[in-house]
Amino acid sequence: xTRLLNRTxxxxxxxxxxxxxxxxxxxxxxxxxxxxxxxxxxAPVDAERAKTLNxxxxxxxxxxxxxxxxxxxxxxxxxxxxxxxxxxxxYLNMETGDYIxxxxxxxxxxxxxxxxxxxxxxxxxxxxxxDFTADDVVFTYAxxxxxxxxxxxxxxxxxxxxxxxxxxxxVKFILTEPNPRLHLVREAFPAVPxxxxxxxMPEHIWKGVKDPVTFANNPPVGTGPxxxxxxxxxxxxxxxRDDWWGTKVFDVTPAxxxxxxxxxxxxxxxxxALTANEIDTPAIGILSPGAFVSVKERNPxxxxxxxxxxxxxxxxxxxxxxxxxxxxxxxxxxxxxxxSSLIDRDQIVTLAYEGSTATANTIYPAYSGxxxxxxxxxxxxxxxxxxxxxxxxxxxxxxxGYAKNGDGVWAKDGQPLAPVMLTDSGDPxxxxxxxxxxxxxxxxxxxxxxxxxxxAVQESARLAGSWDIAAPQAxxxxxxxxDMELFHSKFYVPVGQPAxxxxxxxxxxxxxxxxxxxxxxxxxxxxxxDEATLVDIFKRGMEIWYEDLPVTPLxxxxxxxxxxxxxxxxxxxxxxxxxxxxxxxxxxxxLLTGYKSPETGExxxxxxxxxx
Amino acid sequence: MARLSPPDLVLLQxxxxxxxxxxxxxxxxxxxxxITVFISMTVVxxxxxxxxxxxxxxxxxxxxxxxxxxxxxxxIAEYRARFGLDEPLWIQYISFWxxxxxxxxxxxxxxxxxxxxxxxxxxxxWTIGLLTITTILSWLLGSVVGAAIGWRGRKAGAFRFIVPIxxxxxxxxxxxxxxxxxxxxxxxxxxxxxxxxxxVGSRPGFTxxxxxxxxxxxxxxxxxxxxxxxxxxxxxxxxLIIALKGEDYILNAEAMGLxxxxxxxxxxxxxxxxxxxxGFAIAMGxxxxxxxxxxxxxxxxxxxxxxxxxxKSLDYPLIQGGVLMIILSVALANFAIDIAYPLIDPRxxxxxxxxx
Numbered sequence: 001x002t003r004l005l006n007r008t009x010x011x012x013x014x015x016x017x018x019x020x021x022x023x024x025x026x027x028x029x030x031x032x033x034x035x036x037x038x039x040x041x042x043a044p045v046d047a048e049r050a051k052t053l054n055x056x057x058x059x060x061x062x063x064x065x066x067x068x069x070x071x072x073x074x075x076x077x078x079x080x081x082x083x084x085x086x087x088x089x090x091y092l093n094m095e096t097g098d099y100i101x102x103x104x105x106x107x108x109x110x111x112x113x114x115x116x117x118x119x120x121x122x123x124x125x126x127x128x129x130x131d132f133t134a135d136d137v138v139f140t141y142a143x144x145x146x147x148x149x150x151x152x153x154x155x156x157x158x159x160x161x162x163x164x165x166x167x168x169x170x171v172k173f174i175l176t177e178p179n180p181r182l183h184l185v186r187e188a189f190p191a192v193p194x195x196x197x198x199x200x201m202p203e204h205i206w207k208g209v210k211d212p213v214t215f216a217n218n219p220p221v222g223t224g225p226x227x228x229x230x231x232x233x234x235x236x237x238x239x240x241r242d243d244w245w246g247t248k249v250f251d252v253t254p255a256x257x258x259x260x261x262x263x264x265x266x267x268x269x270x271x272x273a274l275t276a277n278e279i280d281t282p283a284i285g286i287l288s289p290g291a292f293v294s295v296k297e298r299n300p301x302x303x304x305x306x307x308x309x310x311x312x313x314x315x316x317x318x319x320x321x322x323x324x325x326x327x328x329x330x331x332x333x334x335x336x337x338x339x340s341s342l343i344d345r346d347q348i349v350t351l352a353y354e355g356s357t358a359t360a361n362t363i364y365p366a367y368s369g370x371x372x373x374x375x376x377x378x379x380x381x382x383x384x385x386x387x388x389x390x391x392x393x394x395x396x397x398x399x400x401g402y403a404k405n406g407d408g409v410w411a412k413d414g415q416p417l418a419p420v421m422l423t424d425s426g427d428p429x430x431x432x433x434x435x436x437x438x439x440x441x442x443x444x445x446x447x448x449x450x451x452x453x454x455x456a457v458q459e460s461a462r463l464a465g466s467w468d469i470a471a472p473q474a475x476x477x478x479x480x481x482x483d484m485e486l487f488h489s490k491f492y493v494p495v496g497q498p499a500x501x502x503x504x505x506x507x508x509x510x511x512x513x514x515x516x517x518x519x520x521x522x523x524x525x526x527x528x529x530d531e532a533t534l535v536d537i538f539k540r541g542m543e544i545w546y547e548d549l550p551v552t553p554l555x556x557x558x559x560x561x562x563x564x565x566x567x568x569x570x571x572x573x574x575x576x577x578x579x580x581x582x583x584x585x586x587x588x589x590x591l592l593t594g595y596k597s598p599e600t601g602e603x604x605x606x607x608x609x610x611x612x
Numbered sequence: 613m614a615r616l617s618p619p620d621l622v623l624l625q626x627x628x629x630x631x632x633x634x635x636x637x638x639x640x641x642x643x644x645x646x647i648t649v650f651i652s653m654t655v656v657x658x659x660x661x662x663x664x665x666x667x668x669x670x671x672x673x674x675x676x677x678x679x680x681x682x683x684x685x686x687x688i689a690e691y692r693a694r695f696g697l698d699e700p701l702w703i704q705y706i707s708f709w710x711x712x713x714x715x716x717x718x719x720x721x722x723x724x725x726x727x728x729x730x731x732x733x734x735x736x737x738w739t740i741g742l743l744t745i746t747t748i749l750s751w752l753l754g755s756v757v758g759a760a761i762g763w764r765g766r767k768a769g770a771f772r773f774i775v776p777i778x779x780x781x782x783x784x785x786x787x788x789x790x791x792x793x794x795x796x797x798x799x800x801x802x803x804x805x806x807x808x809x810x811x812v813g814s815r816p817g818f819t820x821x822x823x824x825x826x827x828x829x830x831x832x833x834x835x836x837x838x839x840x841x842x843x844x845x846x847x848x849x850x851x852l853i854i855a856l857k858g859e860d861y862i863l864n865a866e867a868m869g870l871x872x873x874x875x876x877x878x879x880x881x882x883x884x885x886x887x888x889x890x891g892f893a894i895a896m897g898x899x900x901x902x903x904x905x906x907x908x909x910x911x912x913x914x915x916x917x918x919x920x921x922x923x924k925s926l927d928y929p930l931i932q933g934g935v936l937m938i939i940l941s942v943a944l945a946n947f948a949i950d951i952a953y954p955l956i957d958p959r960x961x962x963x964x965x966x967x968x
Contacts, residue, residue, distance in 0.1 A: 054812075071725060073726070075726035149687060234808040235813065237813045263807075264807040426924065460664065
C-alpha cells in the first residue's frame with residue numbers, strides 16, 4: 001500500500017510539474033504578450049470573427065422561443081433584445097447627461113405638466129417595411145391598459161391616462177397627475193436609461209394577438225439596426241440589417257455585422273475566452289478584479305473604464321445596509337447610528353470588493369452631474385454617523401440604553417443585541433459584503449446572526465421585512481428625486497406583506513416631515529425651479545435623512561466591464577466618457593451606432609474595427 | 613457443463629425458470645416501481661410548497677428590477693391564479709395528478725410562458741447523448757481493463773502504472789479536471805472549442821457539418837466525464853477480480869486445467885460483473901438528472917441546469933417535471949436490473965421460488 005501511495009504521489013507530482021511547465025512556456029494563442037510590442041500588429045486571423053461582436057453573459061438562456069419583451073419571465077438584460085431589435089423614443093446618456101432624441105424628434109410638456117406632446121421622427125420603418133407611426137404608440141399603451149399582467153402595464157396605466165394621436169407623427173400623452181419627470185420614467189414612458197422599459201410594439205403584428213402576455217413574438221419585428229438570427233441555450237445571435245432606417249436618416253451603419261450574446265461558462269471560462277480574444281466584452285459581475293488583472297497581464301488589449309485599480313465604472317446603484325425601521329431593536333435611530341459607526345467601509349472595499357470600488361457615505365452614485373447636490377450636503381454628511389468611529393458608536397449605544405454585558409456584547413434590559421442579518425447566498429457579492437460586515441459588528445459587540453438564504457426564499461424574505469438587518473442592498477436608479485422618493489412612506493406596507501420593491505421601502509421607513517420635503521421637491525421640479533432651489537430642498541431632506549439614518553450607505557457599486565480592443569476599438573472609458581460602458585442595458589445599441597450629440601449637433605461615433 | 617460458454621449459461625437459466633413465478637416476480641417489482649414514483653412525486657409536490665418563499669418573485673424579481681412594482685400584490689394574485697396556486701392545496705394536488713396523467717407538466721413559472729415539457733425535452737437530448745455514451749464507454753473500458761489488470765496482478769508489468777493513474781483520476785475533483793482539460797485543449801493548444809454544444813449562430817439540424825460540429829464540441833465535456841468515472845469503474849472491477857481470484861471455484865477451474873483466458877473472462881469476470889452491473893444501472897438511471905457541473909463549466913445545454921434553476925426559484929412545475937424524469941429513469945433502471953438479475957446471476961433466484 002505504501003508503495004502504491006508513493007507511486008500515486010509521484011505521478012501527482014509529475015502531472016503538476018508538466019502542468020507548471022506548459023503553463024509557463026506555452027504562449028496563449030493570439031495573446032500579444034508572446035511577441036512583445038506586437039499588440040496592434042497581431043492582426044485578427046479569422047475574418048468572420050472580425051465582423052462579429054461577442055458579448056459574454058452570466059447564465060445560459062431558457063425559454064428561447066419567447067421574444068415578448070412584455071412577458072414577465074422574459075430575460076431583458078441578457079438577450080439584448082431591447083438594444084438590438086427595439087428602439088426607444090429617447091435615450092438618456094447618464095455619463096454625459098444627454099437626452100438623445102431617437103425614434104422621436106422632440107417632446108414638450110404643457111404648462112401644468114399634465115400632458116406631453118411628442119413629435120415622432122419621419123421615415124422610421126419597422127423591419128418588415130411598415131411605417132412606424134403614432135398609431136403604434138397609441139396601440140401599445142392601449143394594449144398595456146387592457147392587459148395589466150404585462151410587465152410595466154400597471155406603471156404605465158398609473159402614470160398615463162391616455163395616449164392620443166394628433167397626426168401620423170404626433171402623439172399626446174395625457175397624464176393622470178402632473179409629473180414633470182415622466183420623460184425619465186422608463187416604466188411609463190418609452191425612453192430608456194437602463195435595462196429597458198415601455199417599448200413600442202408594431203400594431204400590425206400585435207393587434208390580432210389573443211393573449212399578449214403569452215404571445216411568443218418570434219421572430220420579433222422591431223425598428224432596430226439588427227434582427228434576430230438564432231436563439232439557443234448558449235447564445236442569442238443578431239445580424240445587421242442593411243435596410244435599417246437609421247442608415248438612411250443618420251447616414252450611419254453600426255460596425256459589427258453580427259452580435260452574439262453568448263454563455264461561455266463560469267468566470268474561468270470567460271477569462272480564458274477574453275484572453276484568447278473569443279469575447280469582446282463580458283456583462284457585469286462575471287469577472288472578479290483578480291481575474292481581470294490576470295487576463296490583462298496575458299492580453300494587454302483588454303482594458304476597462306479606468307487604466308488602473310479600481311478599473312471599474314460606477315453603476316448608478318450604490319450599496320447600503322438596510323435596518324428594519326418598523327420593529328425593535330432598529331426602530332431606534334440611535335441604535336442604527338451605533339451600528340453604522342461600527343462599519344469600516346474601507347475594509348469592505350478591500351476585503352469584499354478586492355479594491356474594485358470606492359466607499360460611499362450617500363446612496364447617490366459618484367457622477368459629476370450630481371456634484372452640486374453632494375457638495376451642498378458635505379457638512380451634514382461629515383457630522384453624521386456614516387463613517388467608522390468606534391468611540392462615537394459607544395455614545396450612540398449608551399444613548400439607546402445599551403451597556404456591554406459580561407461577554408462584551410451590547411445588551412439592554414438583560415437582552416444581548418443579536419440581530420438577524422439577511423443576505424443572499426446566491427450572490428457572491430452579497431455574501432462577501434455580509435461576512436465582512438458581520439465580522440465588524442461582532443468585533444464591535446453586536447452578536448450578529450447571519451441568515452443566508454437563496455433564490456425566491458431570499459427575495460420573499462427581503463420584501464416581507466422580517467429581518468433586523470439586510471446586507472447589502474443596491475439603491476437605484478441614482479437620480480436625485482427618484483432616490484429621495486424611495487424613502488417616501490407611500491411605499492410603506494406592514495412587515496409580513498411584500499414591500500413594493502427592495503429599495504422601495506422594504507426597510508419600512510416612515511417620517512411625515514421627510515415625505516413633505518419629497519413632495520416639495522416634486523412640486524419644485526414641476527415648476528421648473530432652478531438648481532439652487534432644488535439643491536436647497538435636497539439639503540433639507542438630507543438633514544432629516546441623516547438624522548434618522550433609515551439605512552446606512554456602504555460603497556459605490558462597481559461595474560468592472562472589460563473591453564477587448566483586439567477586434568473592436570473606440571470603447572468608452574474614463575478618458576473618453578462618451579457613453580456608459582454597459583452592454584446589458586437597452587442603451588447598448590448606441591455603443592455600436594453612436595449618436596448625435598444634442599449639445600454640439602456632432603455625431604459621436606460608436607465602436608469601430610481595430611486598425612481603422 | 614464445463615463446456616458451455618457464458619451465453620449458453622444464460623439461456624439455460626431462462627429455460628429452467630418457471631414462467632409464472634418469474635412473471636409474478638416482475639409484477640411485484642413493477643408495482644413497487646409505481647409506488648416509488650407515486651410517493652416520490654407526492655413528496656416533490658409538497659416539499660417545495662412548504663418552503664417559505666413566493667414562487668411568483670421569480671416573475672416579479674425580473675419585472676420589478678426593470679421598474680415594475682405598482683400593484684405588485686394584485687399582479688402576484690393574478691399570476692397565482694394563472695398557475696392555480698390560489699386553490700386549496702389538496703385541489704392543487706389532485707389537479708397536479710390529473711394533468712400529469714394527461715402528460716401535461718404545466719408551465720414554468722420562472723420562464724413563463726414556456727411549458728416545462730418544452731424546456732426539459734429541449735435539454736434532454738444533449739444530456740442523454742453526452743452522458744449515455746460516456747457512461748457506457750467508461751463502464752466498458754473501466755471494467756475490461758480493470759479485470760485484465762486485476763487478474764494479472766503483479767504479472768501485469770508495465771501496465772500496473774494504470775493503477776495510480778486511475779486513483780489520481782478518481783480522487784481529482786471533477787471541476788479541477790475539467791478546468792485542466794479546458795486550459796490544455798481549448799487554450800494552450802486550441803484543438804477543441806472552449807464551451808457550448810455547437811458553434812454560436814449555427815442552426816441545429818441533421819446535416820453532416822452540424823453533427824461534426826456537435827461531436828467536436830462534445831469532446832472535452834465527454835473526456836472530462838469519461839476520465840473521472842473511468843477511474844471508479846476500473847478500481848472497483850480490479851478489486852472485485854482480485855477478491856474473486858482466491859475463490860474455490862476459480863481454483864477448481866484452474867485444477868481442471870482450463871485455459872487462463874477462459875477462467876478469467878468466463879468465471880471471474882462474469883461474477884465480478886454483477887455488482888458492476890448494479891452500479892451501471894444506477895449510473896444510467898441518474899443520467900437524466902444531468903451533470904450540473906459539466907453543464908456549468910462547459911456551458912453545455914442540459915437538464916441539470918434547468919432543474920437546479922427551478923429549485924432555486926421555487927418554480928414548482930419545473931421542479932416537479934425535472935424530478936419526475938429523474939425518478940422515472942432511476943426507477944426504470946432499477947426495474948430493468950431487477951428483471952435482468954435472475955437472468956445474469958446463476959446464484960440469485962427470483963424471490964418466492966426458494967432456489968433450486
